[in-house]
Amino acid sequence: MNDYPFDKILVTGGSGFIGSTYIEKILKEYSNFEILNLDKISYASSPRTNALFNSYDNFSFLKIDIADRKALESAVLEFSPSLIINFAAESHVDNSIKASEDFIQSNIIGSYNLLEVSRKIYDSNDNFMFHHISTDEVYGDLLFDEMPFTEENQYKPSSPYSSSKASADLLVMSWGRTYNIPFLVTKQ
Numbered sequence: 001m002n003d004y005p006f007d008k009i010l011v012t013g014g015s016g017f018i019g020s021t022y023i024e025k026i027l028k029e030y031s032n033f034e035i036l037n038l039d040k041i042s043y044a045s046s047p048r049t050n051a052l053f054n055s056y057d058n059f060s061f062l063k064i065d066i067a068d069r070k071a072l073e074s075a076v077l078e079f080s081p082s083l084i085i086n087f088a089a090e091s092h093v094d095n096s097i098k099a100s101e102d103f104i105q106s107n108i109i110g111s112y113n114l115l116e117v118s119r120k121i122y123d124s125n126d127n128f129m130f131h132h133i134s135t136d137e138v139y140g141d142l143l144f145d146e147m148p149f150t151e152e153n154q155y156k157p158s159s160p161y162s163s164s165k166a167s168a169d170l171l172v173m174s175w176g177r178t179y180n181i182p183f184l185v186t187k188q
């Protein structure tokens with residue numbers, strides 16, 4: 001087993017599709033870290049994931065909405081992570097077209113709250129990193145015969161979901177530039 005390069009990992013949205021796969025993989029393949037999953041538990045969460053992970057001593061879970069600044073800040077500061085990996089999002093385009101409010105709260109305000117608490121963590125740990133999970137949908141639509149997007153493409157989000165994710169990306173990049181927080185934005 002290899003050591004994981006971060007000793008305290010805060011995962012948001014770790015009860016969803018991709019976050020739970022990430023947690024499962026690192027729990028099984030790496031050692032020497034603690035992991036805390038914060039998830040509000042929504043229709044998109046898998047009820048079996050926390051039950052599955054609870055057998056690991058280095059895993060814990062708190063039911064928290066990242067849009068709730070107070071609850072979030074207190075949990076994150078107490079855990080004091082060296083890595084925050086933000087999977088939490090309202091993620092279904094069709095739902096965002098029907099009702100966008102939850103997308104603004106989770107995807108934009110939630111990311112903003114995480115960045116603000118990251119500033120406090122980074123003040124006392126300069127090995128800290130913020131890893132934000134984004135989407136290629138920030139680049140807009142692709143016609144069948146067009147070349148795939150690259151990171152050089154311009155942002156052209158075309159739904160409430162993708163514009164909320166694009167907004168969060170811009171916040172992350174600007175918090176990195178303004179407050180020097182080391183960050184990574186992954187688009188899949």
Ligand SMILES: NC(=O)c1ccc[n+]([C@@H]2O[C@H](COP(=O)([O-])OP(=O)(O)OC[C@H]3O[C@@H](n4cnc5c(N)ncnc54)[C@H](O)[C@@H]3O)[C@@H](O)[C@H]2O)c1
Nearest residue numbers: 013015016017018039040042044045065066088089106135
């Ligand atoms: N699934 C895909 O095809 C895909 C593609 C590109 C990018 N992404 C991005 O990857 C990330 C994970 O996607 P997924 O498919 O696992 O999503 P998902 O909908 O399966 O899971 C999201 C999880 O986040 C939680 N969550 C949502 N809002 C929250 C909040 N305010 N506070 C705390 N928890 C909250 C939900 O309860 C859920 O457990 C998202 O950021 C999404 O935008 C997904």
